[in-house]
Amino acid sequence: MEENKNKPGLFEKGGKMGFLHSTVDAFDTFLRVPASVTRTGAHVRDAVDLKRVMILVVIALIPAALFGMWNVGYQHYLAIGESAGFWATFWYGFLKVLPLYIVSYAVGLFIEFAGAQIKGEEVNEGYLVSGFLIPLIMPVDVPLWMLAIAVAFAVLFGKEVFGGTGMNFLNPALLARAFLFFAYPSKMSGSDVWVSLGKDTAVDGFSGATPLGHLSEGMDGITAAGYDWLNLFTGTVPGSVGETSIIAILLGAVLLLWTGIASWKIMCSSILGALFVGWLGTAFGVTDVPAWMQLLMGGFAFGTVFMATDPVTSAQTETGKWIYGFLIGALCITVRLFNPGYAEGMMLAILLMNTFAPLIDYCVVSAAIRRKNKTVKTA
Amino acid sequence: MSNNIRLKGGLNIPIQGEAALKTRASIQPDVVAIRPDDFKGLVPRLLVREGDKVLAGSPVLADKNCPEILITAPVSGTVAGVVRGDKRKLLAVLIQADAVQEYVDFGAKKADGLQAEQVREQLLKSGLWAAIIQRPYGILADPSVQPKAIFVSGFSTAPLAADPDYALGNEVEDIQAGVNALAKLSAGGVHLSLCADNYSGTAFHKIENVILHTFTGKHPAGNVGVQISHIAPIRKGETVWTVSLLMLAAIGRLFNTGKVNLARKVAVTGPVAKDPAYVDAFPGMPMKALSAFYDNSKGDIRFVSGDALTGRNAGENGFLGFFDNQVTLLHEGTERELLGWAKPFRFNQFSSSRAYFSWLCPKKKYAMDTNTHGGPRAFVVSDVYSKVLPMDIFPVYLIKACLAGDIEKMENFGIYEVLPEDLALCEYVDPSKNDIQAIIASGIDQMIKEMA
Numbered sequence: 001m002e003e004n005k006n007k008p009g010l011f012e013k014g015g016k017m018g019f020l021h022s023t024v025d026a027f028d029t030f031l032r033v034p035a036s037v038t039r040t041g042a043h044v045r046d047a048v049d050l051k052r053v054m055i056l057v058v059i060a061l062i063p064a065a066l067f068g069m070w071n072v073g074y075q076h077y078l079a080i081g082e083s084a085g086f087w088a089t090f091w092y093g094f095l096k097v098l099p100l101y102i103v104s105y106a107v108g109l110f111i112e113f114a115g116a117q118i119k120g121e122e123v124n125e126g127y128l129v130s131g132f133l134i135p136l137i138m139p140v141d142v143p144l145w146m147l148a149i150a151v152a153f154a155v156l157f158g159k160e161v162f163g164g165t166g167m168n169f170l171n172p173a174l175l176a177r178a179f180l181f182f183a184y185p186s187k188m189s190g191s192d193v194w195v196s197l198g199k200d201t202a203v204d205g206f207s208g209a210t211p212l213g214h215l216s217e218g219m220d221g222i223t224a225a226g227y228d229w230l231n232l233f234t235g236t237v238p239g240s241v242g243e244t245s246i247i248a249i250l251l252g253a254v255l256l257l258w259t260g261i262a263s264w265k266i267m268c269s270s271i272l273g274a275l276f277v278g279w280l281g282t283a284f285g286v287t288d289v290p291a292w293m294q295l296l297m298g299g300f301a302f303g304t305v306f307m308a309t310d311p312v313t314s315a316q317t318e319t320g321k322w323i324y325g326f327l328i329g330a331l332c333i334t335v336r337l338f339n340p341g342y343a344e345g346m347m348l349a350i351l352l353m354n355t356f357a358p359l360i361d362y363c364v365v366s367a368a369i370r371r372k373n374k375t376v377k378t379a
Numbered sequence: 380m381s382n383n384i385r386l387k388g389g390l391n392i393p394i395q396g397e398a399a400l401k402t403r404a405s406i407q408p409d410v411v412a413i414r415p416d417d418f419k420g421l422v423p424r425l426l427v428r429e430g431d432k433v434l435a436g437s438p439v440l441a442d443k444n445c446p447e448i449l450i451t452a453p454v455s456g457t458v459a460g461v462v463r464g465d466k467r468k469l470l471a472v473l474i475q476a477d478a479v480q481e482y483v484d485f486g487a488k489k490a491d492g493l494q495a496e497q498v499r500e501q502l503l504k505s506g507l508w509a510a511i512i513q514r515p516y517g518i519l520a521d522p523s524v525q526p527k528a529i530f531v532s533g534f535s536t537a538p539l540a541a542d543p544d545y546a547l548g549n550e551v552e553d554i555q556a557g558v559n560a561l562a563k564l565s566a567g568g569v570h571l572s573l574c575a576d577n578y579s580g581t582a583f584h585k586i587e588n589v590i591l592h593t594f595t596g597k598h599p600a601g602n603v604g605v606q607i608s609h610i611a612p613i614r615k616g617e618t619v620w621t622v623s624l625l626m627l628a629a630i631g632r633l634f635n636t637g638k639v640n641l642a643r644k645v646a647v648t649g650p651v652a653k654d655p656a657y658v659d660a661f662p663g664m665p666m667k668a669l670s671a672f673y674d675n676s677k678g679d680i681r682f683v684s685g686d687a688l689t690g691r692n693a694g695e696n697g698f699l700g701f702f703d704n705q706v707t708l709l710h711e712g713t714e715r716e717l718l719g720w721a722k723p724f725r726f727n728q729f730s731s732s733r734a735y736f737s738w739l740c741p742k743k744k745y746a747m748d749t750n751t752h753g754g755p756r757a758f759v760v761s762d763v764y765s766k767v768l769p770m771d772i773f774p775v776y777l778i779k780a781c782l783a784g785d786i787e788k789m790e791n792f793g794i795y796e797v798l799p800e801d802l803a804l805c806e807y808v809d810p811s812k813n814d815i816q817a818i819i820a821s822g823i824d825q826m827i828k829e830m831a
Contacts (some may be wrong), residue, residue: 029754037711037749041799041816042688042806043681044538044709047728048734049753050810051720053760056734122754152419166757166811213453259733316775317762322496368793372771373614 023113026123041350049235054125056259058132060252061306065136067248068241069093075238076193079201096196097241100135101146108134115160126165126172126312127155127371133173133306136242137299137347138180139193146184148177166200170354171313174347181347189342194238210239212298212344215336219288232296243302253305262309267319270304272296273329281337294333304329304344313354317364324360328353383575384609386596386769390731391621392538394687395744396655396708398646400545403656404671408454408476411663412462412698413439415469418450420518420827423469431458436483436505436639439472445547447522453641453662453701455481458700471698474663480651482638490560490634493603500564504628505639509701510626511561514607514619516823524621528567528611531558533583533629534574534594534662536601539655541646541704548582557631558588561622572606583624594646604801606661608770613795625704645699646797647672649687649708651680656779664699666706676764681749682708688803688815712750720753728752731808732763756811767804772796775807778815781822786829789822798824 024033028034028052038045070086072093077084084092099233108131116123136153154176159168179190194210207225211232231237235245242248256262279292295301308314308328315324328349395702398442415423422443427433440450445458452474459475477804485505490498499522502508511520511529520526534543547554562569568590571583575593578584584591592599592610615617622630630796632640645660652672660668667681673680681689684700687707690701699706716725729737737743763772772793781790799816806815 034715034751034754036751036754037681037713038751039814041814042746042803043683043690043692043707043749044687044807045751045753045812046732046808047730047737047752048732048808048810049720050756050759051753052732052734053810055720122756124756126759164757166759173677217728222689260762261734261760302629310761311762314761318762318765319775365776368771368773 023117023123026113026116029122031343041270048228051125053261054128056255056261057129057306060255061129061132061136061242063251064065064096064242064245064302064306065339068136068243071099071235072096072196072241072242074236076197079195079197079203088089094187096140097135099144100138100140100241101131101145102146104134104151105131107148108155110197111155111160112164113153115164119164124165126159129174130154130159133212134176137173137177137240137302137307139188140196140241141193142180142187146180147176149177150183153179166312169313169358170351171307171310172315173193174307174351177347178351189344194240199331206281211237211299212336215287215289215297219290222289222293229293229296232293233276240299240302243299246296246301249301249305256305256309261311263311263314263321263325264304266309266314266319267304268330269322270329273326274333275303275329275332276326277330277333277337281333286337291333294336298336298344299346300329300332301333303350307346307350310339313357315357315364319362320357320360321333321366322328323364324353324357327356381519381557383593383595384606386594386605386609388766388769389536389599390767390808391536391597392687393729393744394538394650394747396652397539397577397744398541398648398652398655398657399762401656402540402644402659403647403654406658406661406664406668407478409479409668410459410665411454411456411474411476411661412471412592412665413452413474413663414471414698415440415450415701417701418519418811419512419720420452420516421448421509423450425461425469425472427458427472427640429458429460432456433474434481434483435641436485438506439474440469442519442615445519445522447503448508448519449503449506450509451483451639453639474483482640484635485633485639487637488634490556490563493560493563495563497731498560501633502560505633507626507630507633507639509700510622510630512621512753513813514604514613514621514798516827517798518600518827520620524618526565526567526618527613529561529565529569529620530603530607530610531569531571531589531622532603533571533581534577534599534601536574536596536598537705538598538688539646539648539705539707540601540686541644541657544577544581545564546644546646546755547624548629550631551582551669553628554583554624555586555588555631557622557627557629557811558586560630560634561620561627563587563739566612567619570606570610572603573695574601577635581755583772599767599801600769600802602801604796604798605768605770608772608796614772615790615795617795620768623702626702643704646705648705648710649683651710652708660699662699662701662703666693666695666699669706679711679713681709681711683709687747688807689800695723710746710748712748714750731767732810747751753810753812755813758811758813760810763808763810764805767808768802770796770801774802777804777822778805778813778818779817781825784820784822786826789826794819794822795828808819 070090073089154172158172158175211227214225274289280293331349332345423440427614434455442448454476456474456476460473462471513520571589572592575595644657685692685703745798777792799819
């Protein structure tokens with residue numbers, strides 16, 4: 001803003017519309033790199049900033065989002081017993097998912113902007129990711145007003161009350177899902193919510209249950225419902241919008257790991273934890289579903305790649321990341337094996353470990369300091 | 380070498396404008412400034428008045444807390460002015476230099492035959508005591524303390540730093556004399572760290588009477604603080620001293636010739652420096668004396684005394700710092716790049732992160748400017764900081780402890796071991812664009828205040 005030097009510009013602090021400073025600044029810096037130069041310390045700075053980090057996470061989510069849209073259409077036409085072309089299928093899903101995105105971003109960004117405005121700070125770009133994640137972890141038929149309430153709750157009580165992105169201890173996207181799960185359980189679980197039927201009626205014999213819904217019936221139940229490793233892996237099964245396709249999630253995982261944005265330690269240890277408990281489950285005869293099959297089902301892969309690795313709410317120390325990831329994987333499968341009423345354990349596993357992450361870090365850091373102090377005494 | 384210390388992580392900043400190994404000019408001292416702010420912990424008392432004649436080595440300032448510590452004139456001449464700022468804070472003492480330099484004669488002494496007390500006295504009255512930096516906190520050394528050891532870094536990894544072999548390679552004798560003198564002051568001896576890759580190529584490996592260490596690694600491997608943390612970490616209650624090679628040469632010259640001669644080769648570097656090379660100069664030299672190296676007609680150049688990570692923004696009318704033998708000229712990056720963060724490629728920007736593609740051209744050097752490339756945010760990414768800090772500390776925890784002003788946590792997280800310069804790379808890579816060095820500095824200030 002190259003306005004008159006003596007007078008603050010229209011939207012600058014002290015200007016006529018100065019109260020809108022944060023909002024204007026957000027759009028301005030969205031389009032152009034800020035002109036700010038370093039004041040103290042290092043005179044030159046790395047080109048990377050949080051906008052770049054966040055946009056890469058969004059890009060990593062795009063395969064899952066696109067596949068999710070197609071799959072919504074695919075499940076729809078499957079359920080009503082019609083066949084449609086690729087584009088018609090995709091278009092149906094696109095029209096179903098688009099409103100979720102509009103609501104998610106409109107509500108979430110409004111609160112973010114209002115919050116920044118009140119605090120007089122710059123708008124943080126963290127919600128770009130949360131807003132993209134939320135529709136992907138919802139059942140496609142979730143009523144939009146519910147979504148709006150959930151987003152508002154998650155942004156306000158998950159983030160803003162703690163001071164915004166970077167200060168929150170719970171993953172806001174998961175908090176939105178958890179809010180709906182506990183406030184409106186009938187819309188978030190069971191076998192009727194995962195496939196969008198629209199005005200059409202389902203064909204006879206249509207169940208609509210996700211693979212996880214058959215988990216308690218063991219391997220026979222899963223096979224009888226028509227699920228095998230191949231369609232679980234490609235993702236042509238009912239489920240939350242973005243969580244079904246392991247292929248699409250892996251594409252995102254490759255980008256996140258390659259750019260170093262997500263921690264490979266958390267991803268690895270989460271898988272290890274899940275395999276370990278899955279193996280215990282089969283070894284003790286709790287289930288006959290092999291451990292590796294668990295990795296392909298439900299929200300495990302999506303949660304491991306995109307939710308558990310959220311740098312703000314995960315453990316901050318490198319050792320802590322191993323523990324944190326392992327416990328997420330282990331808890332998720334534990335919930336699946338012992339709670340047939342609510343088979344999707346990933347959401348609660350991550351939220352629970354979010355709350356424990358500071359404790360894990362505390363223990364890791366304290367141990368490191370104790371070790372350091374001990375070497376001094378012996379030296 | 381069996382005791383080579385290999386440092387993991389770190390980052391060499393690929394910035395353009397390395398000084399060619401030639402001396403382009405010899406800058407005759409004109410007006411030279413003595414800045415109290417160069418000496419952390421100094422509470423200055425002015426000993427001269429405008430118009431006073433001084434010789435090189437005449438006292439100009441004394442420390443109010445410890446009156447034995449003097450700051451002396453680097454050149455002979457007349458006190459031309461005293462610059463004060465807000466609340467009459469003493470900013471600089473300006474000396475108009477004589478055409479022919481005259482020196483106070485402190486008497487040449489061979490350090491071998493001296494007692495610790497004599498070495499200390501010689502350093503104090505010559506003003507070169509201020510060349511010693513005491514850790515923790517990086518302050519003026521306390522003459523009444525016997526430090527655990529004295530550490531010298533024999534190489535520099537900072538961006539575009541002066542090549543010690545070119546700048547100081549023919550002063551090995553002086554450096555040796557400086558080592559011999561300082562060795563008297565500490566039972567722990569003088570530790571000299573060299574770069575393992577260039578061990579036999581450097582003239583400094585012949586220096587005797589030191590405990591030699593070698594390091595391999597990227598910046599900040601050349602930072603003496605990082606070296607100390609791998610040789611003998613500083614614990615609560617311990618005191619160590621550090622001296623730069625440059626200052627060690629000046630100390631040695633004092634003992635060899637009896638004169639305070641702070642003349643040094645200064646590397647003029649940076650992306651906007653024209654034909655970057657070395658000059659012969661003095662500390663306190665005005666930046667304007669380097670006018671052959673830049674064109675500031677647009678007023679868009681930042682004059683940094685020191686390197687691009689830790690130097691001081693001196694301004695065009697500013698002066699070279701006491702401890703510095705490098706000037707970095709940077710472009711003030713006030714241009715607003717359209718959709719900068721959203722572009723898939725930004726070929727002219729360097730990023731240590733793979734979020735950009737500059738890792739594809741590892742040899743490329745970049746014309747970096749002072750743009751922050753983003754707005755300040757809370758700490759979000761957790762693992763980038765320790766990757767560029769090869770020390771056994773948790774940088775983000777330390778930074779947050781400093782922000783919170785929690786003394787006990789600062790102690791636990793290693794405030795005694797670091798100076799702001801050691802975390803300069805953390806600041807460089809920080810995607811949240813926090814001023815980490817300033818945060819650490821304020822933590823150190825609080826420690827000094829509360830632990831006194």
